[in-house]
Amino acid sequence: MQRRDFIKNGMLGLAGVGNLSLLQEALAVGATAARFSTAAPELAPFQGFTGSEAFDASDLRVEGRLPAGLRGVYYRNGPGLMARGGERYRHWFDGDGLVQAWSFGEAGVQHKARFVKTQKFRAETQAGRFLLPAFGTSFADQESRLPVRSADDVNTANTSVMKMDDGRLYALWEGGSAYELDPQTLTTKGVRAWSKELAGMPFSAHPKVEADGTVWNFGTQSGRMVVYQISPQGQVLRSEVFAAPGPSAMVHDFAVSQRYLVFLLSPIGMDMNALRGGESMLDAMRWLGNESTLVLVIDKADFKRRWVLETPAAMVFHFGNAWDDGKQIHLDYVEAPALPAVNERLRMIMAGQRPPAQNHPPSEPRFMRIRLGSDGAGAGGLGRGHIELQARDESVEFPVVDPRVVAQRYRHVYYPTAIDLGDRWGFNGLMHLDIESGRRERFSFGSDVVVEEHVLVPKPGSSKEGEGWLLGLGYDCKARRSFASVFDAQALSAGPLARVWLPYWVTYGFHGKFYAA
Numbered sequence: 065m066q067r068r069d070f071i072k073n074g075m076l077g078l079a080g081v082g083n084l085s086l087l088q089e090a091l092a093v094g095a096t097a098a099r100f101s102t103a104a105p106e107l108a109p110f111q112g113f114t115g116s117e118a119f120d121a122s123d124l125r126v127e128g129r130l131p132a133g134l135r136g137v138y139y140r141n142g143p144g145l146m147a148r149g150g151e152r153y154r155h156w157f158d159g160d161g162l163v164q165a166w167s168f169g170e171a172g173v174q175h176k177a178r179f180v181k182t183q184k185f186r187a188e189t190q191a192g193r194f195l196l197p198a199f200g201t202s203f204a205d206q207e208s209r210l211p212v213r214s215a216d217d218v219n220t221a222n223t224s225v226m227k228m229d230d231g232r233l234y235a236l237w238e239g240g241s242a243y244e245l246d247p248q249t250l251t252t253k254g255v256r257a258w259s260k261e262l263a264g265m266p267f268s269a270h271p272k273v274e275a276d277g278t279v280w281n282f283g284t285q286s287g288r289m290v291v292y293q294i295s296p297q298g299q300v301l302r303s304e305v306f307a308a309p310g311p312s313a314m315v316h317d318f319a320v321s322q323r324y325l326v327f328l329l330s331p332i333g334m335d336m337n338a339l340r341g342g343e344s345m346l347d348a349m350r351w352l353g354n355e356s357t358l359v360l361v362i363d364k365a366d367f368k369r370r371w372v373l374e375t376p377a378a379m380v381f382h383f384g385n386a387w388d389d390g391k392q393i394h395l396d397y398v399e400a401p402a403l404p405a406v407n408e409r410l411r412m413i414m415a416g417q418r419p420p421a422q423n424h425p426p427s428e429p430r431f432m433r434i435r436l437g438s439d440g441a442g443a444g445g446l447g448r449g450h451i452e453l454q455a456r457d458e459s460v461e462f463p464v465v466d467p468r469v470v471a472q473r474y475r476h477v478y479y480p481t482a483i484d485l486g487d488r489w490g491f492n493g494l495m496h497l498d499i500e501s502g503r504r505e506r507f508s509f510g511s512d513v514v515v516e517e518h519v520l521v522p523k524p525g526s527s528k529e530g531e532g533w534l535l536g537l538g539y540d541c542k543a544r545r546s547f548a549s550v551f552d553a554q555a556l557s558a559g560p561l562a563r564v565w566l567p568y569w570v571t572y573g574f575h576g577k578f579y580a581a
Contacts (some may be wrong), residue, residue: 100152102416105541106489106514109571110413112146112159115189119164119177121567126173128562130550131533133524136580137247138166138535138548139225141235142573144179146414149193155200155346156410160185161222161235161243162571163250166548166564169581173548173564178250180221180235180243199239200346200407214264215240215285216255223269224575229277229296232256236269238283238316258292259300265290269575270382272320274471280320280364282327284312286334291325291367304367310358313349314403319386319395320471325362326395326434328380331355332403351403353377359451361393361436371436373449378430379403384463387473393434396477396499398461400427413489421487426459429479429497458504460495462517462575466529475500476530478553480515483508490514494534496556505556514539514572520553521578530554533561535578539569546570 100111143159146152153159161180166173179185187210188195195210196218197203212218219240227233227247234242234256241264244253257263266283273279277296282289289308293301313332318325331352338348356374363369379400386395400406401424409419431454460479475498480491483506492515493508509515518536526532534551548564 099150100147100416102418104416104418104489105512106539107413107416107418108541108544109539109546109569110146110156110416112571113144113162115145115148115160115179115185117177117179119175119568119570121176122172122174124173124175124567125565126562127565128550128560130168130173130562130564131523134168134521134533134535134550135170135524136168136521136578138164138168138519138576138578139227139233140164140166140537140573140576141180141221141223141225142571142575143220143222144177144571145185146571148188149191151194151203152414153198153201154411154414155198155344155407156414157222157346158198158201158220159222159571160220161237162573163225163235163245164570164573164576165247165250175566176250177570178245178252180245181252182219182221182243183216184218184220197344200344200411202342202344202347204342206342215266216264219243222574225577226271226273226279227577227579228279228298230298232298236267236271238268238270239266239285240264242267258294258298259303262290262292262300262303265305267292268316268318270317272318272470273467274320275468280325280471282315282318282325284308284315287312289315291362293364302367306367306370309360309370309372311352311355313345316381317383317397319383319397320364321386321388321393321395322471323364323388323390324386324393325364326383326386326393327360327362328375328378328397329358329360330379330403331357331377346407349403351379353402359432359434361434371449373434373451375432375451375453377402379406381427382461382463384477385465385470385474387471391435393436394432394473395434396429396431396463398427398463398479399430399455400461401425418487418489421485426482427461429456429458429460429463429477430454431499456497458495459491461491464517464519466520466522466532468522468527469529474529476553478518478520478534480517480536481506485511491516494518494536494551494556496553507551507556507559509538512541514541515549516572517575518549518551519576519578521580524580536576537570537573538563539572544569 144162145160221235233247271281279294359373384396459482481495518534
């Protein structure tokens with residue numbers, strides 16, 4: 065399939081804040097425009113910002129003691145703008161991307177955040193209102209706004225980040241192109257085309273980077289998939305476009321082992337009549353709970369060698385890792401509630417309403433073992449094989465592993481977790497799971513803190529998996545301030561070694577990466 069056909073088919077589915085008084089003034093304007101209020105203190109950051117903010121803070125206050133070897137930049141991405149011109153997005157996934165840079169160096173810790181100035185962001189800033197539909201929000205008068213001609217017209221660049229060995233930094237969104245940013249200033253440089261043939265094709269927000277720097281990624285659009293192998297310097301080594309073997313309306317993440325790429329295609333269909341009738345893409349998605357989740361396995365050495373197996377219906381956003389011994393593939397992921405429940409929860413929090421816990425089952429750890437048959441090569445149809453599943457019942461999300469074991473045999477997975485939270489939204493702790501022994505270790509900040517994804521930063525000079533620090537963000541509901549926390553990954557229950565406090569708060573993000581100096 066040619067690039068132009070892939071994109072054509074896809075379109076059928078489609079100010080400095082160091083001064084806190086200026087920040088509060090900006091937020092007041094945003095709150096009026098958004099008409100956002102909430103009685104749940106943990107939901108306050110969903111108010112969002114106006115899009116004119118430029119966050120800069122240096123010599124941040126450190127509570128505790130930072131490890132001397134923690135040197136580098138922690139980049140993080142997430143939705144930061146939720147409202148314009150009196151209109152507010154209905155879904156968390158819709159907000160325009162705000163990329164943060166937490167710099168750890170000899171002079172202390174500095175913080176910077178900038179909005180990704182996509183073509184959508186620039187056009188809507190100039191107009192002072194939303195012009196384009198979003199993933200979970202549509203507008204009844206869309207015909208009076210801008211038409212959607214390509215996926216990048218609605219690209220929010222709001223999900224994750226990736227820095228290549230050539231020094232280039234990218235803001236990622238699963239439905240469209242990567243946006244290049246200046247790694248020092250976070251200034252937006254523009255859309256990245258990995259090659260002339262791949263320009264404009266979807267590049268997901270969850271690329272997998274092996275220890276040698278090799279990048280694997282994918283994209284999906286209207287029943288088609290594309291997979292990439294990219295060198296550490298950003299050159300496309302191989303790519304393949306093919307028909308997805310089943311529903312692929314939402315494929316957010318995947319896993320990579322030594323020999324295979326593994327996708328779980330949740331049973332989510334797209335109601336094209338609803339989409340053409342003006343519903344958002346998310347509203348037009350249909351959960352097909354009576355159908356199977358398809359397990360798509362692709363040979364890394366030959367993208368045309370594919371196997372498809374079936375497992376019971378499951379909603380999956382995020383994977384931890386995978387490894388194989390040539391005969392069996394072992395992987396872990398988090399199973400979320402079915403799509404309708406997820407969307408109801410995310411729409412409630414965007415409206416400032418706390419979702420009742422008793423009506424919303426948690427996301428939980430899952431472990432899968434796959435034995436492949438020999439008949440799937442090149443067929444892409446249902447092949448012989450066998451799948452075994454194991455489950456745990458902790459409330460978790462955003463699993464991460466030591467970056468040195470990506471696509472290799474591994475033992476340790478780390479998650480944000482909810483511990484005795486009751487009805488409060490979000491996570492308030494961290495969990496370390498030893499998947500060989502089943503032993504877990506946890507730490508809770510209590511009921512007044514929201515904990516986000518934490519990544520593992522290897523200690524300089526170490527080689528053993530798990531020898532490192534857990535670094536991530538949190539929000540203190542009482543202080544109304546955001547912070548970065550640093551844990552010894554091998555002594556999680558002892559609590560944070562340090563917390564680094566911002567003099568302001570920032571919106572909740574999705575994913576981040578640390579790059580050593």
